Amino acid sequence: MLELDGVTSRYGPVTALQDVDLVAEAGRITAVLGANGAGKTTLLRTISGLHRADAGTIRFDGRDITRLSTDQMTRAGMAHVPEGRGVITELTVKENLRLGALGRSTHRDAVSIDDVVDLFPILGDRSNALAHTLSGGERQMLVIGRALLATPKMLLLDEPSLGLAPRIVSQIFGVIRQLVHEQGLTVLLVEQNARSALSIADVGVVLGLGKVVAQDDAAILAADENLRHAYLGY
Amino acid sequence: MQLINTILGGLSLGMVYAAFALALVLIWQSTRIVNFAQAPMAMVTTFIALTLIESGMNYWVAFVAALVAGFVLGALVERLIIRYVDHDNHINPVILTLGLFIVLHAVAAVIFGSNFQSFPAPFGLTGFSVGDTTFNLTPTSVFTILIVIAVMALLRLLFLKTDLGLTMRAAAFNQEVARILGVRVNRTLTLGWALASVVGSLSGLLIAAGGLVHPSYMDGVVVYGFVAAVLGGLDSPAGAVVGGLLMGVTLSLVSGYLGSGLVPLAALIVLVVVLLVRPGGLFSTSTERTV
Amino acid sequence: MSALLSSPILRRTLLALVLFVVSVFAIDLLSGFRQGQVASIAYLAIAAGGLTVLTGINGQLSLGHGAFMAVGAYTTALLLGRWENMPLLLLLLISIVVTMAVGAAVGVAAARLHGPYIAGATLALAIAVPALAIHFKDTLGGEPGLRVPTRDVPPLADDALFFLTGTDTGTMQWLATVSVACLIVTFLLLRNLSESRVGRRWRAVRDDPVAAQLAGIDLGRSRVLCFVVSTATAGLAGSLMAMITRIAAPSGFNLVLSLTLLMAVVLGGLGTLTGALIGAVLLSLLPTFVTNFGSGMGLSDLQAAELAPLVLGLTTMAVVLLAPAGLVGSLLRWRQQARLSRS
Numbered sequence: 108m109l110e111l112d113g114v115t116s117r118y119g120p121v122t123a124l125q126d127v128d129l130v131a132e133a134g135r136i137t138a139v140l141g142a143n144g145a146g147k148t149t150l151l152r153t154i155s156g157l158h159r160a161d162a163g164t165i166r167f168d169g170r171d172i173t174r175l176s177t178d179q180m181t182r183a184g185m186a187h188v189p190e191g192r193g194v195i196t197e198l199t200v201k202e203n204l205r206l207g208a209l210g211r212s213t214h215r216d217a218v219s220i221d222d223v224v225d226l227f228p229i230l231g232d233r234s235n236a237l238a239h240t241l242s243g244g245e246r247q248m249l250v251i252g253r254a255l256l257a258t259p260k261m262l263l264l265d266e267p268s269l270g271l272a273p274r275i276v277s278q279i280f281g282v283i284r285q286l287v288h289e290q291g292l293t294v295l296l297v298e299q300n301a302r303s304a305l306s307i308a309d310v311g312v313v314l315g316l317g318k319v320v321a322q323d324d325a326a327i328l329a330a331d332e333n334l335r336h337a338y339l340g341y
Numbered sequence: 342m343q344l345i346n347t348i349l350g351g352l353s354l355g356m357v358y359a360a361f362a363l364a365l366v367l368i369w370q371s372t373r374i375v376n377f378a379q380a381p382m383a384m385v386t387t388f389i390a391l392t393l394i395e396s397g398m399n400y401w402v403a404f405v406a407a408l409v410a411g412f413v414l415g416a417l418v419e420r421l422i423i424r425y426v427d428h429d430n431h432i433n434p435v436i437l438t439l440g441l442f443i444v445l446h447a448v449a450a451v452i453f454g455s456n457f458q459s460f461p462a463p464f465g466l467t468g469f470s471v472g473d474t475t476f477n478l479t480p481t482s483v484f485t486i487l488i489v490i491a492v493m494a495l496l497r498l499l500f501l502k503t504d505l506g507l508t509m510r511a512a513a514f515n516q517e518v519a520r521i522l523g524v525r526v527n528r529t530l531t532l533g534w535a536l537a538s539v540v541g542s543l544s545g546l547l548i549a550a551g552g553l554v555h556p557s558y559m560d561g562v563v564v565y566g567f568v569a570a571v572l573g574g575l576d577s578p579a580g581a582v583v584g585g586l587l588m589g590v591t592l593s594l595v596s597g598y599l600g601s602g603l604v605p606l607a608a609l610i611v612l613v614v615v616l617l618v619r620p621g622g623l624f625s626t627s628t629e630r631t632v
Numbered sequence: 633m634s635a636l637l638s639s640p641i642l643r644r645t646l647l648a649l650v651l652f653v654v655s656v657f658a659i660d661l662l663s664g665f666r667q668g669q670v671a672s673i674a675y676l677a678i679a680a681g682g683l684t685v686l687t688g689i690n691g692q693l694s695l696g697h698g699a700f701m702a703v704g705a706y707t708t709a710l711l712l713g714r715w716e717n718m719p720l721l722l723l724l725l726i727s728i729v730v731t732m733a734v735g736a737a738v739g740v741a742a743a744r745l746h747g748p749y750i751a752g753a754t755l756a757l758a759i760a761v762p763a764l765a766i767h768f769k770d771t772l773g774g775e776p777g778l779r780v781p782t783r784d785v786p787p788l789a790d791d792a793l794f795f796l797t798g799t800d801t802g803t804m805q806w807l808a809t810v811s812v813a814c815l816i817v818t819f820l821l822l823r824n825l826s827e828s829r830v831g832r833r834w835r836a837v838r839d840d841p842v843a844a845q846l847a848g849i850d851l852g853r854s855r856v857l858c859f860v861v862s863t864a865t866a867g868l869a870g871s872l873m874a875m876i877t878r879i880a881a882p883s884g885f886n887l888v889l890s891l892t893l894l895m896a897v898v899l900g901g902l903g904t905l906t907g908a909l910i911g912a913v914l915l916s917l918l919p920t921f922v923t924n925f926g927s928g929m930g931l932s933d934l935q936a937a938e939l940a941p942l943v944l945g946l947t948t949m950a951v952v953l954l955a956p957a958g959l960v961g962s963l964l965r966w967r968q969q970a971r972l973s974r975s
Binding site for chain 3: 369426430433435436437439441444447560561563571600603605608609
Binding site: 253 | 507514515517518519520524525
């Protein structure tokens with residue numbers, strides 16, 4: 108579904124990603140793990156076109172998207188879900204959701220706002236509240252729900268567990284799992300919380316200082332004690 | 342009686358300031374730029390209307406043509422100039438719009454001449470009278486008040502009820518997230534400038550009605566409109582409207598009772614007092630900065 | 633001698649003295665018309681220098697420095713109207729002090745504002761001051777303004793200049809000499825000030841107000857001080873302008889004056905005094921040049937007169953978009969880069 112080939116990304120003189128090769132297969136959850144500053148967020152920003160790759164190619168669904176703009180990418184069926192801060196706080200919950208539906212790619216049956224409310228009932232209750240009144244967990248549900256309304260083929264999730272209580276994290280991960288199983292969604296999940304990420308992912312990719320240091324089945328990575336100590340911190 | 346008439350005059354003037362302030366707010370919200378060139382942009386479109394009227398065209402055709410010209414001018418200014426300014430330094434955008442200010446002034450003076458020319462009014466300019474007393478409320482000022490209210494209602498409808506308005510608001514509040522959601526942010530910015538320029542042009546046409554125009558006839562309005570926008574908090578369209586009305590009435594009172602030469606000073610004093618007492622404007626809920 | 637030259641302040645003072653003596657001779661060689669041009673370049677450069685310090689070094693924007701020039705000019709006109717023989721130095725000093733007082737009042741308010749707000753407030757000031765001159769007709773002369781009487785060259789100065797140049801000093805030559813002297817003194821003071829502790833504080837406030845505050849700098853006081861210094865130069869410039877143009881009228885201090893001053897600063901590059909000087913030279917010479925060009929191209933005089941602001945505005949926009957560091961700033965940066973890549 109998504110293939111990165113030799114992608115390098117720089118911020119001025121700082122190389123944030125160096126020669127990254129990565130494959131996220133359709134219908135599976137690929138977790139990208141690594142410590143702070145390993146390049147995880149840059150990876151997502153580079154894939155979704157918010158930051159231009161300095162070298163390498165990115166293919167999505169068989170098509171070269173390296174030079175596409177972010178809005179074109181969204182309409183091609185890739186939904187970048189920024190961490191919870193990505194709600195537009197000045198708009199209401201409903202308006203945030205409506206915005207998600209506007210960027211819809213046309214290739215699948217439309218998801219309705221009601222479908223999203225079925226997944227996250229709290230969003231229905233708070234429908235007319237301004238998004239800045241939401242809690243962290245509610246914001247995370249809102250950004251995921253909003254992304255789903257664009258009927259994407261693939262979700263890019265940036266640290267969905269950041270700062271959330273374990274109960275909320277498992278609820279959100281449960282929904283993601285369900286979406287992959289029932290609708291064949293492809294997910295690229297960037298996480299610092301390696302333990303929970305590996306528990307729902309099929310494949311894991313470990314980044315260290317901008318380079319891929321390991322890429323394997325999630326279960327194998329989780330069993331590799333040296334790797335866990337060196338890069339994943341548990 | 343004089344008081345009532347002064348306030349009535351202030352209300353229609355205030356509506357014009359409100360429209361101008363609204364134009365400033367629309368642009369501030371989306372691009373964080375105070376468009377000081379809004380005044381000469383409106384001046385240019387008013388001159389376009391005047392040229393059309395003088396060539397024998399119907400007033401309303403010229404009126405609409407000026408608004409369309411305002412739309413095009415606003416879009417061009419954003420697309421060709423504003424998009425390329427470096428936002429890191431807050432001084433650069435201000436100087437850019439001031440440069441444009443001077444350029445438009447000079448261009449207008451070269452093309453349309455720098456002398457005073459009278460601009461026709463769409464309706465009568467004599468006040469309604471009840472018995473012996475004549476109120477300072479002319480058919481033209483009624484038109485002014487009504488059309489500004491109508492335009493504001495339309496804008497409100499656009500921003501709150503339509504998908505286009507929603508994307509424009511999203512792009513104004515958070516460009517990056519808007520991009521992620523598939524909004525073509527650059528297009529909404531161009532459209533935002535174009536719409537603001539239409540509203541600014543409207544205020545230019547209304548101020549000109551029954552009066553004189555020359556290349557700097559809008560210079561005072563940019564100051565009063567800016568003060569009105571700041572009164573409302575620069576970020577609040579509703580605040581801009583209230584601020585505009587307040588400014589209109591206040592400045593009419595100053596002009597009527599103290600002398601017109603003191604009007605700019607009064608505007609300055611209002612601005613400074615408001616900013617010192619409520620730095621975020623009358624309608625802000627938070628203070629914007631502490632240092 | 634070498635010990636003397638090792639102190640930058642002494643070195644600059646010496647340089648200033650040399651510059652002054654050279655310019656006395658240079659001015660003597662010029663025609664009356666050129667002397668007038670030199671005088672107007674000098675007062676514009678003084679005002680632009682003050683604005684450069686305010687905007688470039690302290691990061692405060694003023695769109696209303698023309699208004700402060702008006703305060704200085706009207707003060708001079710009123711003083712000379714009453715005491716025609718007031719000593720020049722006293723005249724300049726009072727004009728400066730009055731302008732500084734007004735500047736302090738505005739500066740206290742401006743120091744608490746930021747970004748677009750300060751721009752708007754000073755814009756309002758630029759419009760308010762000329763309107764006041766029209767409102768108070770009886771004292772300030774209304775629309776036609778106040779005439780400023782021509783002053784004779786003080787005998788002492790005439791003798792001193794005769795001693796140097798061997799010629800009698802005409803009025804315009806005298807004013808040009810005074811203006812250039814004021815310019816040299818102002819730039820010397822501004823340069824020394826901007827490199828002193830005070831100047832470093834101003835830069836700190838510009839670069840990072842929060843950090844500056846944490847380092848114990850009183851932001852408000854620092855901003856007000858810079859504003860007052862900057863208005864002092866505007867007052868001086870206004871006073872000279874009144875004597876040189878022999879009139880203080882509202883039309884001379886319109887919004888365009890304030891904006892062109894700012895453009896001189898931008899053209900030269902925010903924060904360099906040399907840039908302010910170059911900007912002022914461009915500003916005074918450009919109109920004549922462009923207007924002649926326009927007339928040559930068959931434009932009417934009125935149209936040709938508008939070409940100068942047109943070119944000025946376009947140049948400013950081009951500089952902001954293409955060389956945000958200004959002309960001088962970009963040159964300096966380019967030279968630095970060249971030096972870096974060589975080493």
